[in-house]
Amino acid sequence: MIDQKMKTAVLEGFEKTFGKQEGTKAYFAPGRVNLIGEHTDYNGGHVFPCALTIGTYGAVHKRTDRQLRFYSMNFDKLPVKNTSLEELVPSEDAGWTNYPKGVIWAFEKRGFKLPCGFDMVIYGNIPNGSGLSSSASLEVLTGFILRDLYGFDVTNQDLALIGQYSENNFNGMNCGIMDQFAVAMGKEDNAIFLDTADLSFEYAPIQLEGAKIVIANTNKKHKLTDSQYNARRSACEEALAEMQKEVKIRGLGDLSVEEFEAHKNAIKDPDRRQKAKHAVYENQRTIEAVAALKAGDIKHFGQLMNASHVSLRDDYDVTGVELDTLAEEAWKIPGVIGSRMTGGGFGGCTVSIVEDGAIDAFKKQVGEAYKEKIGYDCTFYTVEIGGGPAVI
Numbered sequence: 438m439i440d441q442k443m444k445t446a447v448l449e450g451f452e453k454t455f456g457k458q459e460g461t462k463a464y465f466a467p468g469r470v471n472l473i474g475e476h477t478d479y480n481g482g483h484v485f486p487c488a489l490t491i492g493t494y495g496a497v498h499k500r501t502d503r504q505l506r507f508y509s510m511n512f513d514k515l516p517v518k519n520t521s522l523e524e525l526v527p528s529e530d531a532g533w534t535n536y537p538k539g540v541i542w543a544f545e546k547r548g549f550k551l552p553c554g555f556d557m558v559i560y561g562n563i564p565n566g567s568g569l570s571s572s573a574s575l576e577v578l579t580g581f582i583l584r585d586l587y588g589f590d591v592t593n594q595d596l597a598l599i600g601q602y603s604e605n606n607f608n609g610m611n612c613g614i615m616d617q618f619a620v621a622m623g624k625e626d627n628a629i630f631l632d633t634a635d636l637s638f639e640y641a642p643i644q645l646e647g648a649k650i651v652i653a654n655t656n657k658k659h660k661l662t663d664s665q666y667n668a669r670r671s672a673c674e675e676a677l678a679e680m681q682k683e684v685k686i687r688g689l690g691d692l693s694v695e696e697f698e699a700h701k702n703a704i705k706d707p708d709r710r711q712k713a714k715h716a717v718y719e720n721q722r723t724i725e726a727v728a729a730l731k732a733g734d735i736k737h738f739g740q741l742m743n744a745s746h747v748s749l750r751d752d753y754d755v756t757g758v759e760l761d762t763l764a765e766e767a768w769k770i771p772g773v774i775g776s777r778m779t780g781g782g783f784g785g786c787t788v789s790i791v792e793d794g795a796i797d798a799f800k801k802q803v804g805e806a807y808k809e810k811i812g813y814d815c816t817f818y819t820v821e822i823g824g825g826p827a828v829i
């Protein structure tokens with residue numbers, strides 16, 4: 438569902454910034470929310486995200502020289518960034534343009550050389566730093582645009598992998614594949630049940646009768662590169678290496694709960710053992726949750742969402758008082774089917790499934806309790822599941 442106002446605005450923004458140019462095209466790539474399966478995607482486990490109808494809009498025109506010009510209407514105090522295909526190196530000064538530059542760099546690494554540069558204006562309606570994947574959205578948008586402009590032979594799944602590669606190797610964030618995959622492969626009204634061990638996946642229709650997906654934003658600014666995300670990933674890798682001395686596995690996601698319990702003492706450090714426990718249990722919880730959803734048991738799905746938050750809070754230690762307050766207040770409200778943090782954690786958002794009749798009470802009670810405890814407001818969005826990237 439394309440927001441026509443956003444489309445018009447980004448095209449007007451292009452004209453204002455770079456002048457009227459015949460053949461300027463507009464594009465869209467969504468943001469994402471993960472329903473369950475957190476911090477499993479770099480452990481060869483399962484995830485269950487969906488693309489959103491909010492995302493990043495782009496207006497682009499090809500150039501005849503090797504220059505690149507970028508402008509973001511979200512950072513309208515920043516001037517146009519002028520760079521070129523000869524300058525594909527990350528820099529602090531490049532700010533947000535490190536994302537599109539990283540994707541160009543990753544295409545070139547794969548042998549897809551750009552014959553010329555382009556001018557680009559972007560305008561997004563994903564709240565910045567909310568953990569709803571504004572960066573993956575921008576990466577996939579850029580890849581989609583490159584394919585369209587230069588005719589590169591890549592699939593949407595490749596766009597996800599290239600986006601992840603650029604984020605890992607150009608932007609220094611060691612993320613898994615979930616975000617870029619959800620953005621590139623999104624399908625309206627469906628979540629994606631993805632096995633990150635081999636990228637096999639299936640779409641699962643989300644038909645919430647009498648309920649909606651509500652996102653609550655902590656409004657706490659977080660930056661995953663600065664956070665402990667990379668440290669968590671390293672802890673899991675060390676735990677895996679220790680486990681592999683006893684059992685033949687590719688990733689922690691290969692272990693059942695019973696296998697983990699039988700061999701967990703192979704992981705020497707108790708703190709690391711606890712982190713690995715989350716990865717194993719969360720993966721099994723995700724498989725169980727999707728089975729519950731398919732069986733029409735939304736109540737059980739919600740209970741597993743709650744259990745996921747508890748595990749992220751107590752075992753994986755990636756929540757913090759802001760996310761805990763949002764989830765714990767939500768659990769008190771009748772009509773809240775499930776509520777948990779979503780994304781990397783340490784800030785960002787919770788995702789909740791709330792019965793229609795309880796949405797007002799949810800916003801009021803959670804909002805007031807949050808303000809009282811944290812000292813500033815949280816923000817709510819009722820969201821819909823949208824499709825993948827598109828020319829609009």
Ligand code: GLA
Pocket residue numbers: 474475476477478479612613614615616780781782
């Ligand atoms: C971030 C990363 C993802 C994933 C989640 C946690 O969003 O980008 O790859 O690891 O955190 O599930």
